[in-house]
Amino acid sequence: MNTDSSLHDTPMSPPPLPPQATEDTPAKPAAGPAREWQWPPLPKLLRWLGATTLLASALAFLVKDWMQTDEVFRYLQFLGLTVLLSGCGWFCISRWKDDKGARTFFALGAALLPANFAQLGAMLYAKQIGQESFNGFREAFAFTDPGPLMWPTFAGALLLLIPLTYLGFAAMARKQAKKLTLLYIIGNSLLLLTTRDPNLVAMLGFAQLAGLIWADRRYFASQSSMKTWDGVAMRTLLFAPFGLQIGRNLMLHGNDSELLISLLFTTLTLVFYTGLPRVLKNSACANASRLISLAPAAVAWATAINATGLHGDQWFVPVTLIPLTMIAALMSTKMTRGGHAVRRTAALVAVGGALIQLMFFESAYSSLLMVGTSLSVILSGYAMKERWIFRIGLGGLGVGLVYHLRYAADLYQSDWIWLSLAGTGVLVILCSSYLERYGRQGWQSIRTLHHKVSQWK
Template sequence: MNTRVANQYDDDYHVDLGPKFEPRTSRFDVDRIMDSIRNFATVSEGLRVLGAAILVVSMSMFLMQGWNDGNDIRRYLMLLTQTGLLAAAGFALSHGLKETKGARLFFGLALISIPANFTILGALLYSVFQWDGALTTYPGYATWTIENIASTGITLAGAMVVLLPITMFCFAIMARHSAKTLSLHFFALNMMLLLPIRSSLAAGTVALLGTLYALQVVRGVIGKDMALKTAEGKFALIALFIPAGIILFRSMYFYQVDSLLIAMLAMAAFMAARQATMFPERSARVALVLEMLSVPFAFIFSLALTNALLPSIPWALVAPVFAVAYSVLAADLVRRTENRNLAAAIGVSISLFVAFSFMFCVAAEPAALTTFLSLIAAGLMVMAGIALGNRTAIIAGILTAIASLAFGAQALVSLVLDSSWIELAVFGACAITLGSILDRHGVAINLRLATWYGALEDRNEEIALDG
């Protein structure tokens, strides 16, 4: 019994509150129930992942099996039916069992199977029409042909009737408010897979344009729809890059990989990383990692582009092509990075790579034009270093000038001795004109460079103070 004693006017009052309440332990522990729910959720999630993996394997096996019992039109219609069944399974789960996670998984699989459909349609078209004449012998699982050309239009029309509504419905599940926009752009990107081209130049160009187009679409819709920041929304955005990835993979797997294709691939990676680092809600660490990866992307692009153009340009232009390509991409990194140390390192890399490229070219072929262009590059590096207060650029320019004169001075002297007075007069007049231009606009150029560099330094200092 509980007794509460209250003293009032020196009198004692004893109040009986009844038996004390003691809570009994329930037969079902709440924590155990929650653990059971978590276990069931883990098992269900594992089953979903397993089922998705099995379906992906089944689609891959379908593409790699011969299906000798039917022609390729019937073989493609089976793939189209599989895409429709995936969407139907998602619809049945969402409206029948009222279960959304499994339904979204089916719709996601249906969405990524749509580029596979366009890939096969492109292979069927390429067996009839080739714009580049690059038709080769494919493995058995990659051989798709149309015997009756008249059936091409019917197959394409039927596929579009099925794939377009599935695309719109899948995007409506992933991101409802942006479904129409994403569906139209996704369909347009998949249409690139129908182009009957396979050469590295054409495929690399199309893949690069597709990547830039997808990046522009992502940039336009990411800030307008909050649903795109969820896992399903991010998956919908990633799906936009699948067609360009298929084009690159197909060219690299079935055809000879050359420098031009590598350059296109590196540029696509550079632009994708650039766009990711410019998102408003980006992670600082992820942005730093992507900016660091962009440096080798820029170097690979410049080197591969120079190698691809090597057979069609004179040796004297090899170093300028590499120097301009790398300097432009690296300067873009310096301009937008928020890490002061990374910006300084990239600036040093510009000076070193430009200087080394010109010194290598003049050492390999000490011709007069090569030496002259190297001296011009050395002078530009020295002037840029003075204007920006960069000692590395000044030293690199001086070393480039010394190496150019050491290897190519004889070629320059021979050129002067072998030239006529008219040629020397034209050269002198050009030098005077260039000096006049620098005298007239050099101060403005110097001020602009100093202002740009000062603003960059102030921004880096503010970032360092905020950190």
């Protein structure tokens, strides 16, 4: 009890913190001949086992109301577990001088913050909106009105959780503790929103994910102290409230929102494209992870487009297929192997899709789509100096122009034939004047371009 009261009195003055792992830690010896796998030290193994057991117990607490008690008492028990973990960290560093065990306890205390806020949000929802009925295992997420004890519990929890969160981040990443705590509290505060509309939650999730990625790039990615194991763990912990928000709404309302499913697959895309390659030391495994990320990216975009209501065959190529090829081409730029094949396939699919659109839905719009897609492929091939992509674009452009000539022939048969003939005559005379003045330079430019293309990959 003395420990808790001292934390409450001086929320931003933590105890002597354990030394933080930084880049100044002695480097490991240079890699020599392959060595046999060694068992980790027993204390380290016990810390991992204990942390896993505690997180499993927290998960079991959230999904199973095994205590059959009122909501406030149920939450106070979980809050007590959070405070106990920080108290154990205090004890390890102040009595036993064990910085590793203290960091483990402090980090676990901060990691349980999203679960605390999720329960506070459920009680707040029951207080303002009313109890929601669920069937099966989802009954564990239903809270009843906590009564008059709701607001004192809410205020007391915040007064305890905010300083404990700062204590956890200060133990693991001392220099960035304030920024990490602020971002973490903002992310967890979204769990207090009483809205359960899946589409609104999905849009808030997209905004939260974009904000977290921007903040990580802006404040932490370039800091050497945040590239250590402790720093990476704390940067990852910032995404825990976002993950809990997705998981909760998918289990409760996953079948009601395609935007929510799109958010899930967008998250999986980022995990496979950005997260795992940073963890995997083998470049081949990292490249394979990026290749796998193409699948969830396709599902994410397709479900997002489907949620907008743009159904029908005439919309598939322009709003789904061609943007997907652009996404695949952009993602392939960081692939060390297979990137050329992905880009070539994307170019073929884009031009082929535009051609199918032109064949089955003949219109001036389809013809312009064919020409615009082909020009984009040509420019992409030129910028990346890839010969086959450049040639695919040229072929598509030729087909698109042939269709435009067909529409021009139809125009000649209309009542405005005299105007179209006059416009054609003026265009021919202008072309002759241009060729007379710049013809040689034009042919020289074409030969120079052909020579450059022949030297590309």
